[in-house]
Amino acid sequence: MGDTRLTFKEMCAKFDVTPRTLRYYEYIELLTPERDGRARHYGPREIARMTLILRGRKFGFQLEEIRQWLLIYEHEGTEAQMRAWIAMADRQLAHLEDERRQLDDAMNELKALRDETDETLNGAG
Numbered sequence: 001m002g003d004t005r006l007t008f009k010e011m012c013a014k015f016d017v018t019p020r021t022l023r024y025y026e027y028i029e030l031l032t033p034e035r036d037g038r039a040r041h042y043g044p045r046e047i048a049r050m051t052l053i054l055r056g057r058k059f060g061f062q063l064e065e066i067r068q069w070l071l072i073y074e075h076e077g078t079e080a081q082m083r084a085w086i087a088m089a090d091r092q093l094a095h096l097e098d099e100r101r102q103l104d105d106a107m108n109e110l111k112a113l114r115d116e117t118d119e120t121l122n123g124a125g
Contacts, residue, residue: 005034005041015050025053030067059092 006014011033012022025031026040030053033040042050049070056066069088073081 005043006047007042008033008040011040011042011047011050014047015054017054025050025063028063028067030063030070059089060096061088061092 008019008022011017012019015022022031026033031042031046031049033042033046035041052070053063053066056069057063061069065088069081069084072084
């Protein structure tokens with residue numbers, strides 16, 4: 001059993017998160033480690049949840065969205081969670097596409113202004 005459980009410090013190291021982050025995830029009930037006095041132990045369920053949390057954050061999901069998604073599994077099962085995941089992913093993909101469009105527009109505008117300034121500078125010389 002010792003191999004499947006991680007201490008607080010091991011959990012921080014494994015997932016490269018700060019103690020503050022890990023405590024916050026516990027505070028908002030994303031994680032519920034076993035407690036032995038002041039010591040915390042994270043089993044396979046918490047390790048899997050942390051993997052999903054960090055993957056969700058990487059994709060830009062809000063912690064509350066991730067929390068709700070994890071709750072679906074507990075209350076409704078895998079199929080409901082997978083359906084919810086598809087809906088969340090579709091929404092996030094649309095959001096990221098919009099952000100990419102805005103970023104492309106900003107980059108194009110910046111390049112044009114940079115080139116215009118370069119031409120003015122070189123033309124004046």
